[in-house]
Each structure stands twice: as C-alpha cells, then as structure tokens.
Amino acid sequence: MTVLVTGGAGYIGSHMVLALRDAGERVVVLDNLSTGFRWAVPDDVPLIVGDFGDGDLVTEMLKRYQIESIIHFAAKIVVPESVADPLGYYLNNTAKARQLIECAVGAGVGQFIFSSTAAVYGDPEQNPVTEDETLKPMSPYGRSKLMVEWMLQDVAKAHPLRYAVLRYFNVAGADPQGRSGQSTPNATHLIKVAVQAALGHRNGMDVFGTDYPTPDGSCVRDYIQVSDLAQAHLDALNYLREGGESITCNCGYSRGFSVLEVIAVVKSVSGVDFPVRISGRRPGDPSAIVAGNARIKSALNWQPRYDDLKLIVDQALNWERRLHNRKAG
C-alpha cells in the first residue's frame, strides 16, 4: 500500500511525507526540485527527481512501487505569477495534472488526493465560506486548480478512482519537531515575510491595503498550521480507503485574522517592533476569506492540534532561525 507524493520535497509535501512516515505508511516522492529541496525528503524515503507530467516515468513508478494512492501537491502557487504567465500555470497545474490522472486511471490507482485552494472561491459574498458556495476564481492560478477539480469529478464517474479535493486556506507554521518548514527563497506569504522582518532578514515589510471593507481595513485570512493540513490528507486517505465517496473539503480553522492582527502577533511573539509600511492594494487579493470547516470535521473526523496563531508564528520563527543558521553555516 504505497503512497506517491508529488511535490514531496516542497513545503506542504514534505510535511505530508513526515506525517505518512510517522503513521508507518510506505511513501515515495516524485519532485523535480524546481522549488523543493532534496534535504526535505528523509533519507529512507525514495525520491525520484522528475516531472509529474512525464507519463512514461509516472507509469513506470506506479508499477514499480505498486502505488495505490496518489497525493498530488506539485504545482505552481503564486497568484501574481499566474496572472503574468497563465499558460505556464495551465500547463503545469492543469495539463500535467490531466496526464497524471490518466496514468493513475491506467494503473488502477484507487485514491487520488488533490491540493486545491480557497482561490477557487474568489472573493466570497459570505464568510465562513462553505464548499457549496459559487466558485468564482479571480486568477489563472485559481482557475488552473478548479479545472482539475472538474476533471476529477468527471473521471470518478467514469472510472473506479475516488478522490478527495482539499481546498487549502492560508498555510503557515512548521513541523513542531523542527524537521521541515517554509524554505522557499523570496517567499511572499504574510507570516513568512513578517517573521523575516522580525529576525532582521529583511528591512521591515509592507501591508498591502488598509482600505478593505473589514474591521481594521486590512485583509482577513484563515491561517492553518501545516502539520494539521497534512493530517487532513491522512484523514482523507483513510476515509477513501474505508470506501468513502469522493469528497471536496475546505481546510481551515474557521477563524479569520487580519493582516494587521497577524503582524501584531509576530511582533509580540518575537519581541521585535520591526518597521511596517502601509502600501496600496495588491492586485487580485480578496478582502476576506475564512473556511467553513464543518464538512471536514464531520466527514473526515479531522481534529486540528495547532489552532493557535501564536504557536504557528512561534514555529515559523523557529524554522526561519534554523534556515538562516543553515545558510550561514
């Protein structure tokens, strides 16, 4: 019962590999190392360096490792980049995913877990947003993921494969044991940026807009800790293995924090009052998006363990220090 993790050398994928390994599962990673790191994959986990859109390679791997389940993380994930390079996003996130799903069907893979995103909702009219909300992605990134959701719906009707689509809200934090964390250079995500500012690794930071229709004018997001997110995939895997129907679930805590609130927490946890500049809005940002999480809790029995922004920030700070020392050393 081997599980293939595409993108297993990346931020969320590497936490998934740790969670699978900790649960005693057999796991194999496929990653082209474009944004992932070899060191992020434990030595005893096979890492195949290659492209998940390479049908021959994937078919050979599925056979060789007798893979029964695929958890597909590998993707491009930067919204503004998707606006500048839509075809790159539709190639990587959509067309290559189609190829991967075709290989999965051909090899009789039973379960497919797909990393989707809250970006499929766009700027929702109501929060918390449920899975049945109208889908109005605002970027090529969101659309590139939504098209794969649709493919999986159609494929699951025509073939024995069942899927879990997990729509991630804002993923943050690091492995509580310090084994992995967000390591992408030039990361743009809020908690990473704020933590780097607190540690003096960048000269302060910008707040992109304080004129939104939110309580303090800055954008509101639902920050989910990365190991809790990995656990959601394990729960989805077990649910599908036990015969559960294909399912789509939001992954978040159903609690929103504004950008200014997040920065205040980073300042208080780090004890550093770094410079914060108020700048204009960043194109494509929804004003507020918070996950309705009733479905994942009831259907998958997901029980988050790290629903605490201070703890998430503390983990991110610890990881950033470790990463910095690793580079310096």
Ligand code: UDP
């Ligand atoms: N943000 C910000 N300054 C930064 C990075 C992000 O004000 O340096 C804001 C961003 O505009 C958004 C929120 O923080 O409102 C979360 O952005 P992030 O890029 O972390 O995730 P997204 O919600 O875009 O997936």
